[in-house]
Amino acid sequence: MAIPVRSAAAPRRLVPSIPPASSGHVRGLACFGTRTGPRGARGLSMVVADSTSRRAKQADGGDGVLGAPVLGGLGMEGLGDQLSVVMKFGGSSVSSAARMAEVAGLILTFPEERPVVVLSAMGKTTNNLLLAGEKAVGCGVIHVSEIEEWNMVKSLHIKTVDELGLPRSVIQDMLDELEQLLKGIAMMKELTPRTSDYLVSFGECMSTRIFSAYLNKIRVKYDAFDIGFITTDEFGNADILEATYPAVAKRLHGDWIQDPAIPVVTGFLGKGWKSGAVTTLGRGGSDLTATTIGKALGLREIQVWKDVDGVLTCDPNIYPHAKTVPYLTFEEATELAYFGAQVLHPQSMRPAREGDIPVRVKNSYNPKAPGTLITRQRDMDKVVLTSIVLKSNVTMLDIVSTRMLGQYGFLARVFAIFEDLCISVDCVATSEVSVSVSLDPSKIWSRELIQQELDHVVEELEKIAIVRLLQQRAIISLIGNVEQSSLILEKTGRVLRKSGVNVQMISQGASKVNMSLIVHDSDAKALVEALHQAFFEDDVLSQVEAENLLVG
Ligand SMILES: Nc1ncnc2c1ncn2[C@@H]1O[C@H](COP(=O)(O)OP(=O)(O)O)[C@@H](O)[C@H]1O
Ligand SMILES: N[C@@H](CC(=O)OP(=O)(O)O)C(=O)O
Structure with a gap:
């Protein structure tokens, strides 16, 4: 080196x-x-x-x-x-x-x-500290020193100072403090968000x-x-x-x-x-x-x-x-x-x-x-699509009004429920009496909570609507030139027709540079590959694209 x-x-x-x-x-x-x-x-x-x-x-x-x-x-x-x-x-x-x-x-x-x-932080240290913290909650004080992720963090940092020719004292106090903290978590049997931030810091x-x-x-x-x-x-x-x-x-x-x-x-x-x-x-x-x-x-x-x-x-x-x-x-x-x-x-x-x-x-x-x-x-003149983003393990809700509320009150009520429960919505497709939304999985902390939160939101929504909960979905977002949205749609349509994938929801912002497709998780990776090939790997522009760019 x-x-x-x-x-x-x-x-x-x-x-x-x-x-x-x-x-x-x-x-x-x-x-x-x-x-x-x-x-x-x-x-x-x-x-x-x-x-x-x-x-x-x-x-x-x-x-x-x-x-x-x-x-x-x-x-x-x-x-x-x-x-x-x-x-x-x-x-x-x-x-x-x-x-x-x-x-x-x-x-x-x-x-x-x-x-x-x-x-x-070095490499996967943040992940390891989070895992070590979670394990400390349940392992008992005397077993803290055996937590695998804690030992990985410790040995990585000691090896690094050794190999760089630095004295171990550069980090020794912090390693000691970290071990004390993990013992404290083990003693309290609790890892609060505040302690978690302190731990990963x-x-x-x-x-x-x-x-x-x-x-x-x-x-x-x-x-x-x-x-x-x-x-x-x-x-x-x-x-x-x-x-x-x-x-x-x-x-x-x-x-x-x-x-x-x-x-x-x-x-x-x-x-x-x-x-x-x-x-x-x-x-x-x-x-x-x-x-x-x-x-x-x-x-x-x-x-x-x-x-x-x-x-x-x-x-x-x-x-x-x-x-x-x-x-x-x-x-x-x-x-x-x-x-x-x-x-x-x-x-x-x-x-x-x-x-x-x-x-x-x-x-x-x-x-x-x-x-x-x-x-x-x-310069966006020649730009059609910039990037394709895949987000997996997304939950979707299909919400159809029971018409208990007037048409104008329905959407307001649906979104008030999300606001009350602090649930973040990613993509939305609506009509006057129905709305489909995808929920942001990163906003939900643990597996138990996901189910608990979802049950709660469904329960609330069912007071005004018929609700279908669809899990293991994926959002494929096409980030591109909004001026070329017809071309993007046309090309995407061809890929979808060829692949036979069923799209469960499409959402596009009016002035935004993205269009999102929601598909089943199991179809997502292959579809991303097919879209990538169509948008970024076809050497020659399709006739439609060429004409479109000429007109533009
Ligand atoms: N569109 C993308 N372009 C580049 N990298 C991406 C993209 N989407 C996801 N990634 C992932 O992001 C990683 C780099 O981001 P990150 O892990 O935050 O890097 P770092 O830890 O160096 O800040 C890449 O290794 C790649 O796996
Ligand atoms: N270490 C933190 C913060 C961060 O920005 O990391 P990275 O630059 O490696 O993505 C994390 O893992 O989230």
Whole structure:
């Protein structure tokens, strides 16, 4: 593995290994977060480790240790007075010591970019912490140390500091605190949403701590909840409040002016404005941390580094022939994320759109790939379809009025029931006396609750309607050019006719860039493949398309 190792005598500027993806420099904010522990106030702490005391080595110089990059002579002084980019690295980008070293190399390749770095938890740490928490509830205090997922988290982080040549003390306090927390959960036999957020926050806190220790003395570590990320108190899915922007800008910019060192920030985390407790921004929320910092500081670009070459025409796990989408609008990216494309957090485009800051999705495993550039506008002339998103395991309700209510009261009453029960609706198709809806499975927490909630909603709806509950459905969302909706419909119709799949509901927003088909789960994957082939793999445009584009 190539890690750019700098010596004191080496020239100050490194040659960028990533070609600028657009006309100018790649500019963004990179967040690698660190902290001293999830609890309690921790102010900014400047790391004063002596870079010369740790010998720099090429990656794994024979003793399994990835030497810390030698940064002698590479102070951030003289690099300008403004932070200019955010670089966010997801769990897949920092899943091991080798990956952290790669990412460090990537960042140090662009010292002139003056990045803010945002980091997620290593690999599958968040999932493992959640599972460990669930197991702790039922296993008894004396068995906590045997929880498999806890041991995986512990060994991954210890192995990482060992391989990076860092002292274990970098994370030891946090590991101790984490074990205590799991024992506390075991003792209480309860895992509240608040405790769950606190539990998972250790993931980001440990990754950023390790990373900033590895980057040595050109970085400072920040816990998002200590630098102004103020959120609602909705644990597990908190919203960022407006007060965050000036607070984060003041802190990061103010500190940078005093001492220009790369800020490394924990993704995913905030502080509830009422509770003062650690909150999380919903799964994948580090993207939102990055765009929030981008807007707060008015940066030139926000980069989110993933394990794929950008936003693709569909999830490569569902269909491996997916292709990179080079350009997207904020609106398209939002729809895509909202309808379940895991690649971006659904709320993450909002700050970027409001601040009009381009977002670039890049591959940390393949930095030379140009990635996807997301901006306010793009040339839509030749665009028909952008991406296909599949969301499985969806529940659908078919609700037909018993005509007890007047026609005008029916829909209002149906949606009032959803509002009362806090049930989120994804897709809707209506007539005056009937309505079909799909429910968002991500809004429901556990299996028992799903059935309980569904029974309740059906019971309420049956007071005014005949209700059919349809489970194991899938939503296939076609994100594309609204101007081409007839063409999309026409082409989709042909695919459906050929495949013989029965569509149970179609929903399309009037001005939106998406159309959703609801089909049985068992038909979904094959249909996505057929649609992908029709829209993205037919070399020659069909006659209809060609004519349509000519007319357009
Ligand atoms: N349309 C899509 N384009 C790209 N990736 C997608 C898409 N839909 C789903 N994915 C999945 O999203 C993953 C990247 O997002 P994520 O797991 O959040 O990355 P990270 O942990 O690096 O932030 C990919 O590995 C891919 O499996
Ligand atoms: N670690 C958190 C936050 C996050 O954004 O992760 P990632 O960037 O790996 O999707 C999660 O798994 O949800």
